[in-house]
Amino acid sequence: MSDRRRINGPVGATIPPVSEDGASREVAGSRGGRSRPPNAIRKMYLKTGVTPSASGSAYLEIETSGRSGVSGLKLSCTVHGPRSLPRSSPFSPHIILSTHVKYAPFATRQRRGYLRDPSERDLGTHLEAALRGAIIADRWPKSGVDIIVSIIEGDQDRETSKTQGDESWDLMNALSGCITVASAALADAGIDCVDTVAGGVAALVSDKGDASPSIVIDPIPSEHDRILAACCIAYLPTRDEVTNLWFKGDLPASDTELYTKLVEKGIQASAKANRVLVECLGETVG
Amino acid sequence: MASTQHVLLSPAELAYLHAALSLTPPIRPDGRAPAQFRPLVAETGILPGTNGSARICFADGTEAIVGVKAEVERTRLVDGATAGTEWKEGGSARGEGEDDDGGDKAGDSDWVELTVEIPGYRDDDAGTAFLAAMLSEALLADGAFAKRLWINRRFHWKLYLDVLLISPPLSYPLPLLSLTTHLALLATRLPRLKSEGDEDPFFDDDWAAARHLFPRSSSSTTKESARPPVTLLVMAVGNNIIFDPAKEELAVADVALAVSVAEDTTAAATTAATMDLDDAAAPAARSLRLLSIRTIDPPSRLTPPGVPNAANSAYGATTAQKQPEARTAEAEAVEGVWRAPRGGAKPLVMAALVQKVLEKGGVADEILDALDAVDLG
């Protein structure tokens, strides 16, 4: 219902006009350019046991790319349980996982609400699939465990992510971080796992300078002109098994070589993240 | 959600199913071949109030309806500093003619809204969100779909796809919903635009003149036209790859993947020119594009384990007195006794699944051919 007694501002959110000066143009010009080699992931910091009240917890930080206005990825994960299931749920011979992924309202360029939106629920389902394969569920009959991942900073570029489709690629990076941090928190909580699962992302990107698209791991969408396809993989290194595979993009089916290579690189990225995970868990006990 | 709903099968039944499906060739409970789909009934144009609609009914009784509604919506200007310049450039570019299908016909993924409703599940259920995300992800993957909704610089169509499962989800509904959405989009027509340029859009009210969202080239048989993607559910048991698994089959899956494919329009167009002489060869020349893959969490991980005779007190096993800490009664796997699978799948198995979907003349081809045969009213 509109208020006719007062002079109101325009309906809906508007963005104040920003005059284009030299400085912002310069920033836009320096955009792009991946500083890392194509098969290197960004540095990450992982620590377990950060939330004393939870059964297990972990914190993951992935470094920013060094330019102003670009935030890294900051995730915090808490694991509550195993605890008894609510009375209404049926008997289960296994542990029931429930995963919640939530962006903090301030984590992304566009403010998020407090209720989980469909993309966050979708991430939660992916995370559940990745972890379900890693845990030994029959050790804990009739119990449930809650895994809550809060994305504190969402790995977004405030200056340049006006291009379309950026946010959907960001989800993959966020998911791989969620998998790694949840795996550390599960190990901290003392829930039986067959292996330490870690996430990794590989993408097929095309840059202005290069003639043909190339495959990079741990891509930052703002560093590339176009992302043609990407995949996020949850990988168990000692068993050499994949628990979750999420591929998105547009690849010709005749060339399965490209797809296979992309998955291989995703596994490679995951194995690199796993090394950090193993080191961190070793520190937790030692 | 639907994929992880409780399977009411005993460990003995699960072990039997798993053994039958691991044979070469696998023996499926309903007698199908490994790559054979369940028979289905499909029709389009069932809802007169929509721009396009379809209904598919599987033989097991699961049934889905999709309605597509389109509304004209004002395009939000590109935000921030670029908005002004964009406008100016637009004004100067106008003289060069509006009909170029160039890159400025950019679409936005916000122009498509897809909702899935499954009886017995909440709207905000994670599994429902997963299904909706999967379907719209495939639709928007190549970026070409949103461009079809472009009217002019200031207006676009907003497409609402409402996917309704009418029956209770007897099996994992993803393939059903995807096929129904595919047909509904094929049948979707938008009124013909009468206005020109960037003025407020004005449409022909003759429904017969409405153009298809995915125009069908009925005249030339060789020229394949663009079509929406389809999502196929494929699973592996042992060394076998099984398509369109029923609920019981999914309950013993080692790994399940949902693979979205679409026809490659650009490649088809180039091959069509060379294939002009030989009409019969044209369908075989269809090339596919891989749009998305997702792992479906198989419900087999939530199945109850069987008890081997050696550990069953009814068969004379002595129950050892346990210490409180010895909860982890870890036993070796016994032949013929069901155990829920642990861990994931080998990368090679996953690659084989995708390969099987994409291979020329494979299942994806067959499905697209079969859908071609549906009368679009």
Added chain:
Amino acid sequence: MATSSGTTSVAIPGQLLGPASKFQPGPGTHIHNANLYSSLLGVVHASQPAKPPGPAKRLTKITVPTQTPAELPTLSVSRTGVSEKREVLPEVGNTVLCRVTRITPRQAVVAILICGDTVLEAEWQGLIRVQDVRATEKDKVKIYESFRPGDIVRAEVISLGDQANFYLSTARNELGVILATSEAGNNMYPVNWKEYMDPETGLSELRKVAKPY
């Protein structure tokens, strides 16, 4: 990784501990492809097996002879020594301590507090049905003559039960109420197998009394 010496070493989930033919799996480990792997983050313990029990008792029933690899050492992984926050789940055969929360004519509802020697972090609900209260004269058992809300009971887990409850039994001499409060609110002491007495009022109340050790 090699833990044959029995020295402590750190294991993370998925770490190879040794071939399954040489060790017995203990808590915190799992078998995959005939190898023993860790499934928990913690310290590896190798415990030498106890002496194989001799034929102390005459067998009273015929059993299938099972090959018990009792001579193998048991490997286990636990967080002991780091922080004791590992949670334990009641399992069939465990002795638990619980508090009676509610009684009905057919059953007593209890909250399980301690499992074995471990204090549980989460509270699990248990159920003592009327037929599981004692071993004899089961048809004459009355729940209100056996338990009262607030009593502390020692019981044995007999089943994982339904969705909400573990099923417990007190059908042994050493199981039953170990701590009871009278209607006047005083702690009572057991006087015989079915009575507790209030030391101040001198009144006795009926309980299924656990035999003191």
